[in-house]
Amino acid sequence: xxxxxxxxxxxxxxxxxxxxxxxxxxxxxxxxxxxxxxxxxxxxxxxxxxxxxxxxxxxxxxxxxxxxxxxxxxxxxxxxxxxxxxxxxxxxxxxxxxxxxxxxxxxxxxxxxxxxxx
Numbered sequence: 001x002x003x004x005x006x007x008x009x010x011x012x013x014x015x016x017x018x019x020x021x022x023x024x025x026x027x028x029x030x031x032x033x034x035x036x037x038x039x040x041x042x043x044x045x046x047x048x049x050x051x052x053x054x055x056x057x058x059x060x061x062x063x064x065x066x067x068x069x070x071x072x073x074x075x076x077x078x079x080x081x082x083x084x085x086x087x088x089x090x091x092x093x094x095x096x097x098x099x100x101x102x103x104x105x106x107x108x109x110x111x112x113x114x115x116x117x118x
């Protein structure tokens with residue numbers, strides 16, 4: 001069954017008439033909301049003591065993963081580093097797979113996953 005969608009394009013700010021702005025401002029009115037353009041995760045939410053140069057905030061992953069998957073789906077992180085995405089996926093009841101070339105970071109990710117409670 002196909003349901004026609006009503007689209008509304010609110011106008012605000014400079015450049016409201018540009019095609020890019022119009023596409024970004026569209027909002028579905030059939031009960032399905034649009035994914036936000038901005039996700040917020042404070043730096044203070046990062047786990048401390050992780051030996052990795054660019055630890056991705058788990059709090060941010062916990063916002064992104066439900067946007068693109070459902071419980072039971074598989075989350076793939078092909079550059080998993082210290083395992084932040086995998087940790088978030090585990091907590092959100094997703095299966096997870098990660099790839100990392102550094103054995104050091106693989107061990108860090110495995111330790112973080114082992115310590116996590118489901």
